[in-house]
Amino acid sequence: FQRMGSSDILIGAMPKDEMIEMIRGGYAVHDSVLFTDAAMEWLWNMTGGLIWFSKLIARAALTSAVKDHERTVVYPTDIHRAAATLACSDSDCRQCFESCREDERLALEGLGYLAPRPNQLVAFDRLLDVLQDNKADITRERLERALHNLVELEMIDTYRQNSNLYCFRTEIYRRYFRKQKQYPRVLPVNQEQDVSFQMVVTD
DSSP states (O other): OEEETTEEEOOOBOOHHHHHHHHHHHHOOSTTOEEOHHHHHHHHHHHTTBHHHHHHHHHHHHHIIIIISOOSEEOHHHHHHHIIIIITSHHHHGGGGTTOOHHHHHHHHHHHHTOOSTTOOEEHHHHHHHHHHTTOSOOHHHHHHHHHHHHHTTSEEEETTEEEEEEESSHHHHHHHHHOOSSOOOSOOOOSOOOOOOOOOOO
C-alpha cells in the first residue's frame, strides 16, 4: 500500500490458491522444479498472500534450493531460511511505513514490542500503558484512531470482533516491526528472545 495525499492505494493480499498458482507458475521455470505443498503452506502462513513478500521469499527460497543445495524441490526449510534472511530487512520492508503516520508507527512499534510469538494478541490497555510509561506522545483517543487505521490497512487484525485485542495480520509484519529500527525507538530494547515461527493446525 501507499498513501498519496488524502487517498490510499491499497495493494491487497491474494487468495491462497492464486498465490500458489502465481508462485508455482512464475518461478518454477523448469518443469522439474517443484514447490511442495508444505512449502506453500509455510509461505501462506508467513505472508498471508501479500504479493511483494510472497514473491520475494519464494525467489530467495528457489535460489537457495537450486544454487546452494543443488535441489529441484523447494521445502519449508527453504521458505523459512529465506524469510529469516531477506524478508525482515529494512531494505525489503521499508514500504511498510509508507502509509503510516506518527501515531500508527507508535502503535506498530508497541505491538511489535509486546508480541514475541506469532499471532500473539495484545490488549489495548496494555499497549497504551507500555507506550505512555515510556514517554510516547500518544493519547487513548489517538491510539484508538491509529489502530482503527491499521485494521483498515489490513496490517493488524482484531480478535473475533473484539476491538480491544489486536495482533499482526501476517507473520512477516510481526517479525519486522518487532525488530525494526527505521523509526526512532521509543521503547527500550526488548531483551526477551523471540519465538520461532511454527505452523499450528487449528479448527
